[in-house]
Ligand code: FES
C-alpha cells in the first residue's frame with residue numbers, strides 16, 4: 001500500500017522524542033519533508049540529525065509552545081522552510097499532575113492551545129491548496145479512569161471534540177482531521193520508563209491489566225497516526241482511533 | 254557570591270561506564286566555596302587492589318581482635334546531647350558486651366561510667382534515656398551518686414575489706430560535640446579533637462543542634478557490622494538494589510575523599526543518574542524535594558536537568574523567610590548528600606534540612622549479627638515549636654519496614670553475610686567506586702595490626 005507521502009511537507013510539534021519522534025521518522029522514511037519542534041534545544045538538534053539520514057528535507061527549532069508569539073513565529077518559519085504544509089501533527093503535552101491549579105493552565109496552554117495555534121497557522125495554507133491532513137493526539141486517559149481526575153485527561157478530551165468539529169467544518173476545503181488516542185506507551189526517557197524504574201510494583205500491575213501483557217511502543221502508535229495523515233486514509237476524516245492494544249475496557253461502538 | 258563553575262572531582266572516566274549520558278555536574282569549587290565545609294578533592298590514597306578477606310566478617314578470632322584494638326580503643330558515638338540537658342539526665346547505651354552510663358552532672362558537665370554495679374556486677378540501668386537522682390542497684394541497693402561515687406553501701410560494716418577502691422565507679426572519657434555525646438572505653442584515648450579531625454570544619458556548619466529527633470530506631474540485623482558499613486560506603490549498588498534512586502540522585506558523579514581515618518563522598522541530589530535516560534517530566538522524588546523547598550513543581554518551567562541548581566538558588570533566596578538559616582552552607586550543600594563515615598561505625602547523610610545517620614554496632618558475641626541504629630534529625634525552622642522527642646523502637650529485621658531504600662539495603666545484607674562464608678569466596682573484589690570501603694578496611698588493619706603492619710595471610 002502506498003501511503004502517498006512522497007514529497008509531502010509535514011510539521012510535527014513535539015517531534016523530538018517518544019511518539020512524536022516516531023511519527024517524524026516514519027514520515028521522513030516515507031519520503032516526506034519534515035519540520036519538528038520541541039522544548040529542548042539539544043533534543044531537537046539530535047532529532048534533526050537522526051532524521052536527516054532518510055534524505056528528505058528535515059528542519060527543526062526548539063520552542064516553548066506556551067509562549068504564544070514565539071510559537072506562532074515558529075509555525076510560520078516551519079511553513080516557510082518547507083515551502084508549504086500538507087500534514088500537521090501537533091503532539092505537545094505538559095503531561096499529568098495533580099494538586100496544583102497550575103496543572104490546568106499548563107495543560108490548557110500546551111495540550112490544547114499547542115494544537116489549536118498550530119491548526120490556525122496551517123488552515124489558511126491548506127485551504128488555499130485545497131488539501132491537507134491534521135491528526136490530533138488525545139489519550140485513552142480521556143476515555144476511562146486513569147491516574148486520577150486531572151487536567152491532562154480533561155484537556156486531552158477536548159481535542160476529541162474539537163477534532164471532529166474541525167473535520168466537519170473544513171471538509172469542504174479538502175482538509176481531513178482525525179484523532180488518535182494512544183494507551184500507555186513505553187520508551188526510553190518516557191514516563192513509563194521512569195515508572196518502571198521508580199515504581200516497579202505499579203508498573204507490573206499495569207502490565208497485568210494489558211490484554212497483550214505489555215505496553216505499547218511509540219512506533220505502534222506512530223504508524224496509525226501516519227496512516228491517518230496520509231493519502232491512503234483519504235476517506236478517513238472526523239474519526240477517532242483508539243490505539244491501545246485493547247487496553248480500555250469500553251466497547252468503541 | 255561567585256558563580257559556581259564546573260570542575261572534575263570525580264576520578265573515574267564516567268564516559269566508559271554503563272551510562273546513557275555523560276553529565277557535567279555544576280559544583281561548588283574550592284574557589285567558590287562559601288562554607289567552612291571544604292569541597293576540595295582529597296588525593297586518593299594508594300591502597301592497592303588486594304582482596305579484602307571475607308573471613309573478617311564471620312571469624313570470632315577477628316571479632317576478638319576488633320574488640321581489643323578498636324572498640325575498646327577509639328571514641329564512640331553515645332547519643333544526642335539534647336536528650337540529657339538537666340542534671341541527672343542520662344543515656345545508657347551498649348557497645349558489644351559493654352554498657353555505659355553517660356550522665357549530666359550538676360555543674361552541666363558530663364561523666365561516663367561502666368553500667369555495672371561494683372558489688373556483684375548487676376547492670377544499674379537498662380538501655381535507654383532517663384533521669385535519675387542517683388543510681389541504685391536493684392539487687393542489694395548499693396547506691397551511686399551522679400558523679401559515680403558510692404553514696405550508700407548497706408551494711409558496710411559487714412565488708413571487713415571495706416568498699417571497692419575509691420568507693421566510686423571508674424570514670425570513662427566522655428565529651429560533647431556538635432549536638433552529640435561521645436565516649437570511649439579507653440581511659441587513655443587520644444583527645445577527641447585529634448580523633449575527629451578534620452571533620453569539625455566539615456560538620457559544624459550543618460548546625461545539628463537546630464535539628465530535632467524525627468526517627469530513633471534500632472534493628473537487629475543478621476550480618477556483620479562491617480557488611481553494613483560497606484553497604485553505605487559506595488554508590489555502586491544504586492543501579493543494583495535501589496533502581497528508583499536513579500531518578501533522584503547522580504550515583505556516577507560522586508566525589509570521594511579519604512582522610513586519616515574518616516572518609517566521605519559527595520552525591521548530587523535532585524539529579525538524574527547518567528545511567529538512565531533523561532525524563533521530560535519531573536520524577537516523583539524530585540517533585541518532593543522541590544515541594545519541601547517551597548517550590549511548586551507545576552510552576553517549574555526549566556528542564557529536569559536544571560532542577561538541582563534551581564532548588565539551590567530557591568533555597569538560598571527563600572530559606573531565611575522560612576526560618577532556615579543556610580548561611581553556613583555552600584550551594585551544593587543545599588541539595589546534595591554529603592555523606593560521612595566517622596570511624597569506625599557512624600555513617601551520616603548530612604543535608605541542609607536534615608541528618609540521617611546510622612550507628613552500626615557489633616553484636617556482643619556473634620560476628621554474624623549486629624545492631625543497626627537509624628537516627629534522623631530534622632531542622633526546626635526558627636519560631637516553630639521544638640517537637641516532642643520521638644520514641645525509640647527496637648525490632649528484628651523484617652518485622653517492620655524502615656522505608657523503601659533502607660529495606661532494600663536490609664534485605665540484601667543477610668544474603669551477603671551468608672555468601673561470604675562460602676569456602677569458594679576468598680573476599681571482596683573492590684573497585685574504584687568503592688574506594689571508601691578499601692580505606693575503611695585499611696584503617697581497620699592499621700588499628701588491628703599496627704600501622705602498615707598487616708602481613709600476607711593476616712585476616
Ligand atoms: S549487685 Fe549491685 S548491689 Fe549487689
Ligand SMILES: [Fe+2]
Nearest residue numbers: 484490495662
Ligand atoms: Fe543502599
